[in-house]
Amino acid sequence: MPMQSTMYDKLLLLPLFQGLCKEDFTSILEKVRLHFQKYTAGSRIVKQGDYCNNIIFILQGEIRAESVDHTYHYTIHETLESPQIIEPYSLFGMYPQYTASYYAHTNVNAITIDKAYILSELNKYEIFQLNYLNMLSNRAQTVYRKLKSPHASDTLDKIVNFMQLRCITPTGEKKLQIRMEDLAEQIDDTRINVSKVLNELKDGGVIRLSRRIIDIPDMETLSNYKENKKTLFMENPFLQPYTTPHGTVPFDKIELVHYEPAIREGISQEDKEINDIISNPEKPTFKNTILALEQSGKLLDQVTTVMFNLMSAETCNELDEIAEKMMPLLSEHSNNISLNEKLFERVKQVYEERKNLKLTPEELRLLEKTYDGFVRNGANLSEEDKVTFRKISTELSSLTLRFSQNHLKETNSYELLLDSEEQLKGLPESIIEAAAHTAKEKGKNGWIITLQAPSYVPFMKYSENRELRRKLYMAYNTQCIHDNEQNNEDVVKQLVNLRMQLAQLLGFKNYADYALRKRMAENSERVYQLLDQLLEAYTPTAREEVKEIEALAQRTEGKDFQLMPWDFSYYAEKLKNEKFNLDEEALRPYFELSRVKEGVFGLATRLYGVSFKENKDIPVYHPDVQAYEVYDKDGSYLAVLYTDFHPRAGKRSGAWMTSYKEQWIEANGTNSRPHVSVTMNFTKPTPNKPALLTFSEVNTFLHEFGHALHGIFANTRFKSMSGTNVYWDFVELPSQIMENFAIEKDFLNTFARHYQTNESIPEELLQRIIDASNFNVAYACLRQISFGLLDMAWYTRDKAFDGDVREYEREAWKRTQLLPPVKETCMTVQFGHIMSGGYSAGYYSYKWAEVLDADAFSVFKEKGIFNQDVAQSFRDNILSKGGTEHPMTLYKRFRGQEPTIHALLKRNGIK
Structure with missing residues (x-):
């Protein structure tokens, strides 16, 4: 045929x-x-x-x-x-x-x-x-090759070999039906290791998992996974030694695809490091247990630090999604360490022998901190309660991320478009120009006002259009309360209730008691004592301040005019101008950003002898960012400082300091120096004008720079106690003490020059700045007290909350509110400090630290504000010590006594 x-x-x-x-x-x-x-x-x-x-x-x-293999199922x-x-x-x-x-x-x-x-x-x-x-x-x-191949070195190789040996062809789609424990037995490995590898392969899209079934879409992809992973690792900057100046983050090479594999590898490496500690046959010692634990997780910390920092400074939907995917994994990993019974047993053995170990004070502090950390993270709980603790921790990590993302999206999505010059009445030229520039960037005609501070704050101060002020105020103060995907009401309830449950699981009455155990305040009674003391001292003056502002408004608008929250800043500014002939906008030309930066850097030079040198070879994550090398007075390298000054899409509002690398002493004695960053949202330059700051923004710069100095001068042996790793109510002292220099003539004269004429700021204008420094100080204090009381109201609860968030907030604020409440508004749902920013049961810290900084700065005032001996003492006893000793011990060593409230009251003119 x-x-x-x-x-x-x-x-x-x-x-x-x-x-x-x-x-x-x-x-x-x-x-x-x-x-x-x-x-x-x-x-x-x-x-x-x-x-x-x-x-x-x-x-x-x-x-x-x-x-089918009936023998091995x-x-x-x-x-x-x-x-x-x-x-x-x-x-x-x-x-x-x-x-x-x-x-x-x-x-x-x-x-x-x-x-x-x-x-x-x-x-x-x-x-x-x-x-x-x-x-x-x-x-x-x-x-023969498969049978005689070298014994697989890891779980992944074992799984691949198992499939290759039993499959008919080396390529194509495969499906394996097997129980996890049977697969573990077949490849002579543990069920936990098999589970981890299979989940990694699933997350990498190499396999699909369902009950007792492993789907392999392409066997060749599985077989080549390890080799491909090696190739990917070679291309992943997180997984290679940094060759940048001072080992700084290679931002120019990092791409979104690098985060997940680097995080997974970081988890894998730390798992191995922890396993090495617990499998060590030697008796637990400080070196083989506490120090080994302190030094573990370097890669994971490196990657997550970059990811979380950029989520605030330069994020996008894709990065948010990666973080959202990784958070449960990171939470589980953290719990796997803190709830590891064998690891805790070794830590406990060293802790119980501490009196016989001849440890240095710093070593003893680390040991106590490590042991206490395990206990506070559930190490002493029953197995059943540990499961609950894990669940709560995982939920909290996801909820805090969601809270922040919702707020950022709300802030960035709003814009007030002004389409007539009539709507611009009262606004300074700099604000009009910036609003026009924003509109142009967004491809629109007119002027755009946003909820970012450099746009929102001056509009509320200067706009003559009361209805537009009300509209913008309502937009700002109703963020995350609307009926949309960014509503944070349920998130708040879950966060508050879960934190309460976590604290009660650990034996505390409420979350505040749990959090304050590791603060200078120690308990909620002392927090309320401070807030009540301040409330009593400042309320009479604050009432008079509001009365005086309302009187001015009624002289302008009529005796029946009622001062509302959206009127306060506008008429307060008018009164300030009337009393002191001081218009903040008139100050801007003297506070050009580059000059302010020179002044702030120069202050550090004058106090501590340090110098700053820009290095453009250091990679940055955005063109706005600048990188500086910091050198000590003897010329030795101290740190890297990043500055990021202006708002943009993908950057959250506010100002903060953060670290990309902490300081510590390496095993060979090398002092590994820190990389710190100060991030602000100052008014952007326009094509016609440089960035001109308000006096308030100068204060903000000094504040965050104070935090940066805390990181820059860090000189501790252990990373976890370095720099700003201190009690939360002590961390604001280095930042707030720097704000005192803003009203010192000798400091302002070093840099405040008119950006066009180069003339120094006039002496009488300097005096007016100083005279006005306490303007509305009592009202501002009550505002901070109200935030502290709100924070404590949420976290001193010992019963679950399922009520009206706004109503609860109004009740908490009842004693501090001097203006008519606006029922639609809600602070809690956007209060990132206490919900997602680390200040839960800790917002009082700002006032606590204000007491400290007023008391501490009195030493500078007594000896001279640029006195280098005082500055050196502050550096040696506060800035360089981090968390190596109790904060009060450090403070008394610098000041010679415990702080009192009197210096603060005196500074603010309160009798």
Whole structure:
């Protein structure tokens, strides 16, 4: 019979027939009976264990192989494409049986040839014999290589080898039905390791997991995963040594795809480090347990630090999604460490022997901090309560992230578009110009006011349009309370209730008691004592301040005019101008950003002898960012300082200091220096004007720079106690003490010059700044007290909350509110400090630190504000020490006594 070209072409693709010419095929077909068969999708072609009496050629369609191992309880499904020969190697031998069942996956066309014809006819063709022998040889060699391959070094290799050894072909789609414990037993590994690797493969899109089923879309991808992973690691900047100046973050090389694999690798590395600690056969010591734990997790810390910092400074939806995906994994990993019984047992043994170990004070502090950290994170809980603790921790990590993301989206999504010059009345030229620039950037005509501080704050101060002020005020103060996806009411309830549950699980009455145990305040009673003391001292003056502002407004608007919250800043500014002839906008020309920066850097030079040198070779994450090397007075390198001054999309509002690398002493004695960043949202420059700051923004710069100095001067042995790693109500002292310099003439005269004329700020204007420094100080204090009381109201609860968030807030603020409440507004749902920013049961810290900074700065005032001996003492006893000793011990060493409230009252003119 004639040989059809298409059949010939398909058969020729099979290794059994390669090399046979068309004439040979024709000759074969004259002597061999071919059985043409069709199988419908789902029908069985052969059954596992059946004798192999035929050779079956699949010409068209897909088949599915199913091999079952009843001894070890697993089943492997494989999808095979045509052309295909079903187990030609099973045709001869001692056990000529099929090793799997084969089914038609789609409709299938096949040819069957009897075993007898193979023996009698096809054997006459030498090339056929060679092909067949070659197939058998290849099969034998493959099996031999797999059986004799070196013992797999890790769980991933073991899983890959298991599949390769048992699969019919090395490529294509596979499905393994097996219980986790059976797979672990088969590959001689632990169930936990198998679970981790399978989840990594699932997250990497290499496999799909369902109950007792591992779906492998492409076996070749699984086989090459490790090699591909190595290649990816070689291209991942997080996973290579940083070759940048001072080992700074290679922002110019980091891409979104690098975060997840680096985080997973970081978790894997720290898991190994923890396992090394707990499997150490030696008796637990400070070095092999506490120090080893302190030094673990370097890679993970490195990656997550960059990710979380950029989520505030330069985020996007994709980065948020990566973080959202990683948060449960990171929370689980953290819990795996803090709830690791074997690890805690080693820590506990060292802790119980602490009196006999001859530890240095810093070592003892680290030991106590480590032990206490385990206890506060549930190490002493029952197994059942540990499960609950894990669940709460994971939920909290996801909820805090969601809270922040919702607020950022609300802030960035709002814009007030002004389309007439009438709406601009009262606004300074700098604000009008900035608003026009924003509109142009967004491709719109007119002027855009946003909820970012450099836009919102001056509009509320200067706009003559009361309705627009009200509109903007309502937009700002109703963020995250609208009926949309960014509503944070339920998130707040969950955060408050979960924190309460966590505290009560650990034996505390409420979350405040839990949090304050590791603060200078120690308990909620002392917090309320401070807030009540301040409230009593400042309220009478604050009432008079509000009365005076309302009187001014009524002189302008009529005696029946009621001062509302959206009027306060506007008329307060007018009164300030009237009393002191001081218009903040008139100050801007003297506070050009680059000059202010020189002044602030110069202050550090004058106090501490340090210098700053910009290094443009240090990579940055945005063109707005500048990087500086900081050098000590002896010329030695101290730190890297990043500055990021202006608002933009993807950057949250406010101002903050953060670290990209902490300071610590390495094992070889090298003092590994820190990389810190100050991030602000100052008014942006325009094409016609440089960035001109308000006096308030100068204060903000000094504040965050104070935090930066706390990081820059860090000089501790251990990273976890370095820089700003101190009690939360002590961390604001270094920042707030710097604000005192803002009203010192000798400091302002060093940099305050008119950006156009270069004239120094006039002496009488300097005096007016100083005279006005306490303007509305009592009202401002009450505002801060109200935030502290709100914070405490949420976190001193000992019962779950399911009420009205706004109503609860109004009740908490009742004693501090001097203006009519606006029922639609809500601070709590956007109060990132206490909900997602680390100040939960800690907002009082600002007033606590204000007491400290007023008392501490009195030493500078007594000895001279630039006195280098006082500055050196502050550096040696406060800034460099981090959390190595109790804050009050450090403070008394600098000041010689405990702080009192009197210096603060005196500074603010309160009697």
